[in-house]
Amino acid sequence: MSDQETTDSRSMAISGRGALPRPQQQALRKAIRLEWLTLGCLAVTVSLVGLVAGQSQAMKAAWLEDALSFLPPLAFLVATRQIGKDADREHPYGHHRAIGVAHVVAAAALLGMGTFLVIDSTIGLVRVERPPIGLTVLFGHAIWSGWLMIAVMVLTSIPPVLLGRRKMRLAEQLHDKVLYADADMNKADWSSALATVVGVLGIGLGLWWADSAAAIAVSVSIIHDGVKNMRGAVRGLTDARARTFDDKRPDPLNREVERAAATMPWVAEAVCRVRDQGHVLHVEVFAVPRPGRAVEPADCAQLRDRLQALDWRVHDVVVSPVARIPEGQVFPHDEEEASLGAGRGRPTMTDPDE
Amino acid sequence: MVRRIEARAAAPVCLAAAVLMLGGCALTVPVDAQHTLERARGGTLQVGISANPPWTEIDPGGAVSGSEVELIEDYAESIDAQIEWSPGTESVLAEQMKQDELDIVIAGLTSDAPWTGQMALTRPYAEAADPHGGTQQKVMAVRPGENALLVSLEEHLAREGGEL
Numbered sequence: 001m002s003d004q005e006t007t008d009s010r011s012m013a014i015s016g017r018g019a020l021p022r023p024q025q026q027a028l029r030k031a032i033r034l035e036w037l038t039l040g041c042l043a044v045t046v047s048l049v050g051l052v053a054g055q056s057q058a059m060k061a062a063w064l065e066d067a068l069s070f071l072p073p074l075a076f077l078v079a080t081r082q083i084g085k086d087a088d089r090e091h092p093y094g095h096h097r098a099i100g101v102a103h104v105v106a107a108a109a110l111l112g113m114g115t116f117l118v119i120d121s122t123i124g125l126v127r128v129e130r131p132p133i134g135l136t137v138l139f140g141h142a143i144w145s146g147w148l149m150i151a152v153m154v155l156t157s158i159p160p161v162l163l164g165r166r167k168m169r170l171a172e173q174l175h176d177k178v179l180y181a182d183a184d185m186n187k188a189d190w191s192s193a194l195a196t197v198v199g200v201l202g203i204g205l206g207l208w209w210a211d212s213a214a215a216i217a218v219s220v221s222i223i224h225d226g227v228k229n230m231r232g233a234v235r236g237l238t239d240a241r242a243r244t245f246d247d248k249r250p251d252p253l254n255r256e257v258e259r260a261a262a263t264m265p266w267v268a269e270a271v272c273r274v275r276d277q278g279h280v281l282h283v284e285v286f287a288v289p290r291p292g293r294a295v296e297p298a299d300c301a302q303l304r305d306r307l308q309a310l311d312w313r314v315h316d317v318v319v320s321p322v323a324r325i326p327e328g329q330v331f332p333h334d335e336e337e338a339s340l341g342a343g344r345g346r347p348t349m350t351d352p353d354e
Numbered sequence: 355m356v357r358r359i360e361a362r363a364a365a366p367v368c369l370a371a372a373v374l375m376l377g378g379c380a381l382t383v384p385v386d387a388q389h390t391l392e393r394a395r396g397g398t399l400q401v402g403i404s405a406n407p408p409w410t411e412i413d414p415g416g417a418v419s420g421s422e423v424e425l426i427e428d429y430a431e432s433i434d435a436q437i438e439w440s441p442g443t444e445s446v447l448a449e450q451m452k453q454d455e456l457d458i459v460i461a462g463l464t465s466d467a468p469w470t471g472q473m474a475l476t477r478p479y480a481e482a483a484d485p486h487g488g489t490q491q492k493v494m495a496v497r498p499g500e501n502a503l504l505v506s507l508e509e510h511l512a513r514e515g516g517e518l
Contacts, residue, residue: 130387130499132474135508137517142509144384144501206385208499 019083019096019280021312024174031170031179032080035073038163038186042070045156052136052148061120061215062153062196068116069160069189071109072182075102079178083278093316096278099178103233106181111226113185117192117219121212130208133200146200153200157193160186175245175279175313177236181229192218239275253281257307257314261285264303266293271325280315283307286322286329295321384501390457391433391503399435401426402447402459409462409492412441422460422494425479429510448472457497458507465491474498479511 020028049063082098085091123129136145164186171179195214202210232247242251254274261270269288274281285303289295300319307317386392403423405412410420418439430437440447440456444467447459452472463469465478478491494511496504512518 129471132496132498132504133384133501134474134477134504135512136477137512140518142505142512142518144505146384146501201383203501204383204385206387206389206499206501208387 019094019315020174024279024312027170027173028080028176031167031174031176032077034163034167034170035076035179035182038073038160038167038182039070041156041159041163042066042073046070048152048156052145052152061117062192064116065113065192066156066189068109068113069185072102072106072178072185075105076176076178076182078102079278093277093282096280097237099176099278100233100237100276102178103181103229103236106178106185107226107229107233109226110181110185110222110229114219114221114223114226117215118223121215121219124212125209125216128208129212131203131211133203144204146204149200150197153193153196157190160189164190172245177229177232177245177247180245181225181233184225184229192222194218236276242274242276242281251276251281253311253314256310257283257285260306260310261287261303264299264306266290266295266299267303269325271329273329277316279313281313282316283314283318285317285319286325287319288324289321382502384505386502387499388454388497390497390500391506394430394433394435394457394503396434397436399430399433399437400440400455400457401430401437402440402442402450402456402461404442404444404447404459404461406462410460416441420462422462425511425514426458426460426494428514429507432510433506444469451495451497454497457500457503459495461495463493463495465493467493467495469495472498474500474504476504476508476511479508479515 046063046066049066053060053063079098079102082095085095087094124131133144133146133149136143136148138148164183167179167183167186170176171183192215195218196211199211199214202208202214228247232243235243235247241254243249244251251274254272257272257274258270261267261272264270264287266289267287268290271286273284273286276282285307287295287303300321303319304317307314403410403412403418406420408420409422410418411423412418418441427437440450442450444459444461444463447456447461448469449472450456451459451469459473463475464484465475467475469475473495474497475493475495478493480492481489482492484490494507496507509518
């Protein structure tokens with residue numbers, strides 16, 4: 001398939017896998033395989049931890065946490081099935097927003113996990129609950145269950161770290177926020193496994209509070225990630241300005257589409273609204289034609305093609321020629337966006353031709 | 355990304371270091387939070403008992419008997435401890451355990467006993483038929499956090515049961 005054909009099919013398909021260029025489709029397939037692998041690892045982990053958990057409150061918490069981390073991969077897999085569908089009468093914008101919904105689910109899982117850990121551990125500390133960890137008989141040998149728990153925690157924390165690192169790279173390539181949240185959570189798995197090991201060791205040394213203290217230390221950072229992701233997910237779903245895949249800063253494309261639109265010969269002034277539809281962006285362009293210049297449909301199509309050529313993510317573009325920029329869309333200078341690149345400020349709202 | 359991992363790991367790693375330093379002198383793991391096993395060796399073991407024949411029986415004169423009483427007497431002998439018996443109902447014993455007044459409770463308890471908030475149940479040491487035709491896992495109870503005592507008693511029970 002030639003590049004020209006790719007561009008054409010992209011401008012035809014509002015949704016569906018067709019919205020993604022070939023490298024991103026490959027990345028998506030890889031990500032799907034990784035998430036199935038994650039689910040497999042989780043199933044093994046949850047059964048192993050369940051087996052050795054016994055009465056230990058700490059291990060029960062670790063178990064519940066692992067059970068919660070089923071949610072992000074599941075949400076991702078469901079969402080990627082949804083985006084495979086084309087737009088229809090019922091879903092005129094396509095199905096890419098399913099990624100946003102999955103992001104909310106993943107964020108809620110992180111938040112739930114962190115909150116549960118903090119509450120559970122704090123109650124344990126306040127009530128002076130001294131966790132019992134007894135004996136396990138393994139093949140006729142007596143062994144302190146703590147050692148088994150530590151072994152299981154260390155073993156089961158390795159695969160998520162490896163998977164998380166690979167997912168993080170794909171998340172950036174795909175601009176996939178749910179994959180990013182999941183990769184983040186895999187790292188949370190890792191650090192909470194370490195905390196559980198520390199806690200169990202502490203219990204072994206007669207320090208009953210070690211387990212809860214370690215859990216609280218880790219859960220603070222899990223909650224922080226949960227809040228960050230929930231904010232990002234809600235921002236995306238409420239059509240806030242599109243941000244980078246890690247939600248750290250406004251997406252540079254916000255400004256690039258406006259700059260590109262302003263370079264069209266017939267455009268005197270342009271303002272763009274960009275929202276995140278999932279992997280792809282929905283761009284609305286308000287373009288004021290130069291005085292005396294009549295706007296033909298071909299002009300709009302040309303502008304659309306120009307914007308879509310900027311980046312694969314500029315996908316669904318609507319051009320509205322207007323006599324003047326709608327009042328509600330004129331915003332003051334934005335510090336955060338201006339700081340992205342020196343000397344590349346947002347086009348001025350006051351037209352020198354006027 | 356690496357920096358974030360480090361930041362996350364910092365707290366547990368510091369804790370680990372602190373724990374290892376604090377416990378540096380302790381050679382055997384686990385250690386009791388309140389050193390009950392240490393105190394009981396050559397001393398007294400506080401055992402609560404609630405009648406539940408044939409595992410535990412208390413006659414009107416206050417003398418105790420039953421299969422669990424025998425197991426505990428053997429255990430006490432193995433650690434060179436005297437037993438001080440405290441009879442009571444399960445709920446009274448649970449409360450006494452919570453107040454750190456008892457070290458061990460025997461009452462023909464089963465693994466689904468509702469006292470896990472107040473006492474630590476041992477691993478099942480035997481199976482018995484329950485009245486509904488199923489099986490029950492028989493357990494004893496130890497003061498929570500006294501993990502050296504718990505492991506030591508569990509080891510004794512496993513040996514008596516032929517598991518070890």
